[in-house]
Amino acid sequence: EIVLTQSPGTLSLSPGERATLSCRASQSVSSSYLAWYQQNPGQAPRLLIYGASSRATGIPDRFSGSGSGTDFTLTISRLEPEDFAVYYCQQYGSSLTFGGGTKVEIK
């Protein structure tokens, strides 16, 4: 099973700042089959990124994904108030696993 480790656990930033979230896999993720989700409190997860770098429908371009192999990054270029949430990565190259999440909180 591929284990995904997300870091940091919590990211404290101010609106307008840049956020960089990391997702590291225990083995190479084939074909960059990695997705990112955003979850606000009390809500269902929302798909942001799939295929490591493709934005899902309706996702603002301040969200971008990059990486390959075992190291992946989600970048939010300028944080908006609604972006303070928990973010999960998920790999689907070998079965399916989720990372433990990164919470982006207001500093």
Add this chain to the structure above:
Amino acid sequence: EVQLVESGGGLVQPGGSLRLSCAASGFTFSSYSMNWVRQAPGKGLEWVSYISSGSSIIYYADSVKGRFTISRDNAKNSLYLQMNSLRDEDTAVYYCARDRGFGGITYYFDYWGQGTLVTVSS
């Protein structure tokens, strides 16, 4: 508009059973594989089960294998999860989610329901 609406959650004693439902609308349900994903209180996401569009391919997480059964009724645009021999650690919000994969391969999930809470406690 794609909508997934779960129901059937509630309080159940350890060893008990519960059946969750997910009503789908706004898309051709019979064309998509579906999944159940759960989230324990204050914890992360855990994939539970997958079913292909025609029900021919089914997968379960090891943690629920032999206790949970996934099924679907394409005529009713509905997904189900029969949960038996429930344990304390099954307490979670259960989400149904649409899969963008095909042919028995799970991909990413582009639409999720709002979830239904299952509490296993005596």
